Amino acid sequence: MNCYRIPEMAKKYIEYDMIQKHTELPLFPEFRTRLLYAFLSKHSTLSGHSELFGLVTSLVQIGLDTHDMVSVTNQAKEMRAARSRQLKVLAGDYFSSRFYFLLAHAGQIELIGVISRAICDVNRLKINLYQLMKQLKLSAEDYIKQSVEVKTQLYLAFSKLMEGTVRRKWSEILQLFTCCEVLLLEISKSEKVQQHRESWGFWHVFQQATKEERRHLQLDDPDPSKIRAMWLKYKVTTQLYQMLDAAVKQLQEYLQSLEPKELGKELLLVGEPFKLYLSRPKASEEI
Template identity: 40%
Template sequence: MTDYRIPVLAGKYTKHDMIERFADLPPFPDARARLLSCFLRHGADGEPHELHALASSLVQLGLDTHDRVDTESEERGMRQMRQRQLRVLAGDYFSSRFYQLLAGSGRIDTIRRQSEAICEANRLKTELYLLMKRGRLGAEEYLDRQSRIRGVLLHGYAALLDERLRPAWTRIVDALARLETLLAERAALADSSAFAWSWGYWHVMEHGEERDRRLLERAEAGDQRMLTEKYGLTALWADKLGERASRFGQLASDIVPATLAEEAAAIGQMLLAPVEAAAAGTAGESRRQRR
C-alpha cells in the first residue's frame, strides 16, 4: 500500500486541547478514508485522492461527533455541560473544514453531492429515531438501517470514479458499512450505558420473553449483562461479524485490478485486527484458567 497520511493531515484539525479534553471524539474513520483514497488513486484520474479522503473523513468525524451529543434534559454539572457544548462546536468545526477544503480546490460538484448525502443521512437517522421511539423495530432492520446511514457519504463519491469501478465501489462500501455497524455494536454488549436501543436491545425486544422486555424498559444496572448472557448475544454478534468479514473479503478479491483488490482486502483485515486480537487474548486467558 502506498504512503498514506490522512490521519496525520487530519491531526491539524483534530489536535486541539479543548476538543481533546472535553469533546471525547469518536474514533477517526480510518478504514473509509483508506478505502476512498485507494479507489480514487486507481480509478479517478486527475482527482486529488488525499484531499477527498481528508475532507470526507472530517465531515464523517463531524457527523459522528454530533451523534454523541447528549440530548437528555436533566440537569448536569459544569463539566457535562461543557462536554456537550464542545461536542456540538467540534462537530460544526470539522464539517466546516470539509467545505473549506473542497471549496478552496474548486470541487463544487463534490460539495453539492456530499451535501445531498449529508441531508439523506440525517433523514435516515430521523426515520430510525422515530421507529425506535415507537418501539417498531426488529434487530435485523436496525442493522440494515444503521448500515445504510454509514454508507451514504461514501456512495456519494461514486461519480468521481471510472465507470468500470463504480459497481465494485458500491458493493464494497455496503460491505464496509455493515462491518462498521457491527463493530460499533460490540461495545454496547459490554456497556450498560450504551445497551439501550442497540442491536442487542432490539434482539431481546424482538425475541425475548415478556419479563425480559420489561427489564429493558426498567434499565437497571446488571440487567444488560444478564440478558446478554441469557440470549447469547456475544456469540450471535460474532457469527454475524464473521459472515460479513467473509463477504467483505470475497468482494475485495473480486476487484480489478489486483493491486486495488489487495489494498481493499488489507483494509478489511486492519479493521478487524482489534477484534481478532481481543478474541485471541480471551481464548488464551480461558486456557490458562483451565490449567
C-alpha cells in the same frame, strides 16, 4: 501504492486541547476513508485529489458522528457534563465546516454541493431510524441494515464520480466493509451495559424477551446486572462475533475475485484488522 496519511492530516483539525480535555470524540472513520482514498487514487482524473477528498469527507463524517454523541435531553446540571455537551455541538459544527473551506480553497465548488446533499440524505436516514426506534418498530436485522446505510451514505455520494464498472464495485465494497465496521462497534457496545438502548443487542433481546424483560429493557434507568443477565441469556456478544465472522468471510471472498487484482490485494490489506480482531482472545461470556 501511494502513502496513505489522511488520519495524520486530519489531526490538525481534530486535536484541540480544549476538546480533548473536556469531551470525547468519535473514532476516525478509518475503513471508509481508506476505501475512498484507494478508489480515487486509481481514478484517471481525480487521483491528484484523493487526499483532499478523503480528508474533507472524513472531517464531515466526524462532525456528523460528534453530533450523534450529544445527549437528546439537556438535563446535565454538573458543569463538566454540560461543558462536554456544548463542546460536542460546537466541535461537530467546526469539523463539518472545514470541508467548505478546504474545497472552496481548492476550487472544488461542485463537490461542495455533492457533499452538502449527502449530509441532508444522512440526516434524513437518521431521522427515519430514530422514529422507528422510538416507536419500537425495528428488528435486529433492520437495525444493522439501517446503521450500515447511515454510515455509507456520505461516501456513496462519490458513486457518480467513479469510472465505469468501478462505480458498482465501489458501492458493494463500501457496504461490505461498513457492515464489518458496524458489527465491530456493536461487539464493543455489547460489553458496555450503559449503551444498551442504542445497540443491536437491545433489538435482538427485545424480539425474544418475556413481557417482564421487555418492560425492564425500556426503563430509563434499568438495573445493569439485569441487563447483563439478559445479554448473557440471549447470547448477544457470541452472536455478534458469529455475524462478524460471516461478514468478514463474505468480504474476503469478494475481494479475492475482484478485478483489477492489484486493487483487490490492496483492499484485503485494508480489511486485515477485522481478521486480527476475530483471532484475538474473546472476553468470557457463555462461550
